[in-house]
Amino acid sequence: MSSTDATDDHRLPAAADHRPAALPHHRPEPPAQHRTGAGAGERSGTGAGTDGRPGTPAGDRPVALVDERAHAWSPRAARERFREGLTGPTAGVAAGHTQVNLISVPADWAYDMLLFCQRNPKPCPVLDVTDAGSSSTVLAQGADLRTDLPRYRVWRHGELVAEPTDVRGQWRDDLVTFLIGCSFTFEWALVSAGVPIRHVEQGRNVPMYVTGRQCRPAGRLHGPMVVSMRPVPPEHLSAAIRESSLLPAVHGGPVHCGDPSGLGIADLGRPDFGDPVDAEPDDIPVFWACGVTPQAAVMASRPPFAITHAPGQMFLTDARDEQYRVA
Numbered sequence: 001m002s003s004t005d006a007t008d009d010h011r012l013p014a015a016a017d018h019r020p021a022a023l024p025h026h027r028p029e030p031p032a033q034h035r036t037g038a039g040a041g042e043r044s045g046t047g048a049g050t051d052g053r054p055g056t057p058a059g060d061r062p063v064a065l066v067d068e069r070a071h072a073w074s075p076r077a078a079r080e081r082f083r084e085g086l087t088g089p090t091a092g093v094a095a096g097h098t099q100v101n102l103i104s105v106p107a108d109w110a111y112d113m114l115l116f117c118q119r120n121p122k123p124c125p126v127l128d129v130t131d132a133g134s135s136s137t138v139l140a141q142g143a144d145l146r147t148d149l150p151r152y153r154v155w156r157h158g159e160l161v162a163e164p165t166d167v168r169g170q171w172r173d174d175l176v177t178f179l180i181g182c183s184f185t186f187e188w189a190l191v192s193a194g195v196p197i198r199h200v201e202q203g204r205n206v207p208m209y210v211t212g213r214q215c216r217p218a219g220r221l222h223g224p225m226v227v228s229m230r231p232v233p234p235e236h237l238s239a240a241i242r243e244s245s246l247l248p249a250v251h252g253g254p255v256h257c258g259d260p261s262g263l264g265i266a267d268l269g270r271p272d273f274g275d276p277v278d279a280e281p282d283d284i285p286v287f288w289a290c291g292v293t294p295q296a297a298v299m300a301s302r303p304p305f306a307i308t309h310a311p312g313q314m315f316l317t318d319a320r321d322e323q324y325r326v327a
Contacts, residue, residue, distance in 0.1 A: 060087045060088045060089070060150070060151065060310075060313070061088050061203075062088050062089045062090075062091065062092075062203050062204065062205065063078075063081075063086065063088040063089065063090055063092075063093050063150070064091065064092040064093060064200070064203070065088075065203045066086065066088060070092065070093045070094075071092050071093065071094070071095040072095070073093060073094045074094060075094045075097045075140060075316040075317060075318050076140075076142070076143075076318070077094075078090075078093050078094045078316045079140065079143055079148040079316055082147075082148055082149055082150045082165075082316075083144070083147045083148050083166075085165055086150060087150040087151045087165055087313065088150055088313065089150075089204075089205040089206070089274075089312035089313055090150065090184065090312065090313055090314045090316065091184050091187065091197075091199065091200050091205070091206060091312070092184075092187075092200050093316065094316050095188060096188060096320060096321055096322075097316060097317060097318065097319065097320060097321065098127070098139070098181075098182075098185045098250070098317045098319040098320065098321055098323070098324065099182040099184045099185055099314035099315065099316055099317070100127055100128075100139065100179040100180060100181060100182050100291075100314060100315050100317055101179070101180040101181070101182050101291030101292065101294070101308075101309055101314065101315075102145065102149060102152075102177060102178070102179060102180075102307075102308060102309040102314075102315050103177070103178050103180070103294045103295070103298075103306060103307070103308045103309075104145075104175040104176065104177040104178075104306065104307040104308070105175065105176060105178075105303060105305075105306050106172070106174050106175060106176075106303070106304065106305055107132045107174040107175070107176050108174075109220070109221075109303050109306075110129075110132070110176035111219065112218055112219035112220050112221045113176075113178055113218075113221060113294070114126070114129065114178070115218035115219060115221075116215070116216075116217075116218035116219075116221040116294070116297060117178065117180065117294075118218075119215070119216040119217075119218050120215045120216055120218075120225070120293065121248075122225075122251060122252065122255060122289040123215065123225050123226065123227075123251070123289035123290055123291065123293035124178075124180050124291065124293055124294060125180060125181040125248065125249050125250065125251060125252075125291075126178055126179070126180055126181075127139060127179050127180065127181055127249060127317075127319075128178075128179040129176065129177070129178050129179075130145070130176060130177040130179075131176070132173065132174050132175065132176050133172070133173040133174065133175060134177070135171065135177075137177070137179060137317075139179060139317035139318060139319055140315070140316070140317045140318045141318060143315075145177055145315065146166065146167050146168045146171050147166050147167075147168065148315065148316075149309050149310075149313060149314070149315050150165065150310070150313040150314075151163055151164070151165050151309070151310035151313045152164055152165070152166075152167045152307055152308065152309060152310060153295070153307070153308045153309070153310050154167065154170050154306075154307055155295075155298050155299075155303075155305065155306040155307070155308065156304065156305055157302045157303075157304055158298055158299050158300070158301065158302030158303070163310060167307050170307060171307075172305070175307065178294070179315065179317075180291040180294070181249045181250035181251060181291065181324070182250055182251075182291050182314050183206075183228050183244075183250060183251045183288050183290065183291075184206075184314060185247065185250040185321050185324065186243065186244045186247045186250050186251070186321075187200070188321050189243040189244065189246070189247065189321070189325075190230075190239070190240055190243055190244065192243075193236070193239040193240075193242075193243045194236060194239065195232060195233075195236045195239055195240045195243070196232075196233065196236070197230060198230060198231050198277045198278065198279065198283075199230070199274075199275065199277045202277055202278060204274070204275035204276075204277055205273075205274035205275045205311070205312040206228045206229070206230070206274050206275075206277075206312060207228065207229050207268070207271035207273075207274045207275060207276055207277055208226055208227065208228050208229075208271055208272060208273035208274045208290050208292055208311055208312075209226065209227055209229065209260070209263070209265045209268075209271055209272050209273075209287075210224050210226055210272045210296055211224055211225050211226065211227055211263040211264050211265060212224065212263060212264020212265075213225045213255075213263060213264065215293065215297065220301055220303070221297050221301045221303075222297065222300055222301055223293070223296040223297035223298075223299065223300035223301060224293075224296050224300070225255075225289060225290075225293050225296075226272070226273070226289075226290040226292040226293045226295070226296050227255060227256070227263060227265075227287040227288060227289060227290050228274075228287070228288050228290045229260075229268065229271075229277075229285050229286065229287050229288075230285075230286055230288070231277065231279035231280065231283035231284065231285055231286070232283060232284050232285075232286045233280065233282060233283055233284075234282055234284055237257065237284055237286070240254070240286055241253050241254060241257075241286075244288065246325050246326055246327050247321075247324050247325055247326070248324075248326060249324040250324055251288050251289045251290070251291070252288075252289075253288075254286045254287055254288050255287055255288065255289050256286075256287040257284055257285070257286050257287070258284060258285065260285055260287070263287060268285060273292055273311035273312070274311055274312050292311050294308065295308050295311070
C-alpha cells in the first residue's frame with residue numbers, strides 16, 4: 001500500500017508486501033530518555049534526551065499495570081486518581097470512554113491553532129475548545145483541566161521546561177485549551193474485532209514517531225505530522241482499517257501501512273515518544289495520525305508558551321466511545 005491515507009484504497013496487496021525488514025521482532029534497548037517501564041530509573045529535569053527529543057518520564061508505568069481494575073474505573077474515578085498524583089500512560093483505562101489530547105496556548109495564538117487543526121483534521125480532530133482562561137470542558141462534568149491529567153508538559157519558546165502533574169501554578173488567564181481526539185479511543189473497536197493491541201498486551205506506552213510528512217501550515221504554526229504505530233497481523237489488517245475508519249473524530253483510519261521509510265521513519269525501535277513494542281514475525285506496522293502533532297508544531301514554531309499532555313497520558317472524558325462512531 002502506498003504512503004497515502006490507507007483508507008483511500010481498501011484493496012490490500014499480499015501481506016508480504018507490507019513487511020519491512022526494519023520491523024523489530026525483539027525489543028531493542030531504547031535510549032534512557034525514552035524508557036518508561038520499571039527498572040528504567042528516575043529521570044530528572046525536563047525529559048529532553050541527548051538527541052534533543054523530549055522523552056517519557058522514566059517512572060511512569062502504564063496505569064493499567066499499576067491497578068488491574070483501571071479498565072473498570074469510571075472517568076470521574078480516573079480523574080480523581082490522577083488529581084491525587086497517579087501518573088502513567090492511560091491506554092485501557094476507563095474502558096469505553098473517550099480519551100483526548102490536550103494543548104493550551106495563549107489567546108493570541110488560538111486562531112492559528114484552530115486553523116492548524118482545521119487544515120490538518122487527521123492528526124488534530126478537535127472535540128472541544130474552551131474559552132480563554134477556562135479550566136473546564138463540556139466533555140467532563142466537574143473536571144479541572146489543570147489537575148486531572150496524569151502528567152503535563154510545559155513549553156516556553158518551543159523548549160520543554162517542565163513535566164508537572166499539576167499546572168495550576170503555570171496557568172494563565174489567557175490560555176485557550178484544545179481537546180483533540182485520541183487513538184486510544186478506537187482501540188476498543190479493534191479489540192472487539194479481534195485485532196491484538198501489542199502495546200497493551202506488553203504493558204507499554206504506544207510508540208509514536210515524528211514523520212517526514214509536513215502538516216499544512218496555519219499562520220505562525222507549522223511542523224511535521226506525528227504518528228502512532230501498532231503492529232497488526234496480516235489477517236486482521238482489513239479489520240483494523242475498517243474499524244478505525246468508522247471513528248474519524250479520533251483520527252480515523254491509518255495514514256500508512258508497511259515500510260516505515262514511506263513516512264521518513266528510519267528505526268521503529270527508536271520511537272520519538274512512548275515505548276518500542278515487540279512484534280510477531282508476520283506483523284505489519286500500521287500507522288495512525290497522532291494527537292501529539294501539535295507538540296511537534298510547538299517545537300517547530302516556538303510559541304512563547306504552551307501546556308500539553310505528556311504523550312500517552314491523556315484526559316479521560318465522560319463521553320462514550322460509541323458517540324463518535326459514524327456507522
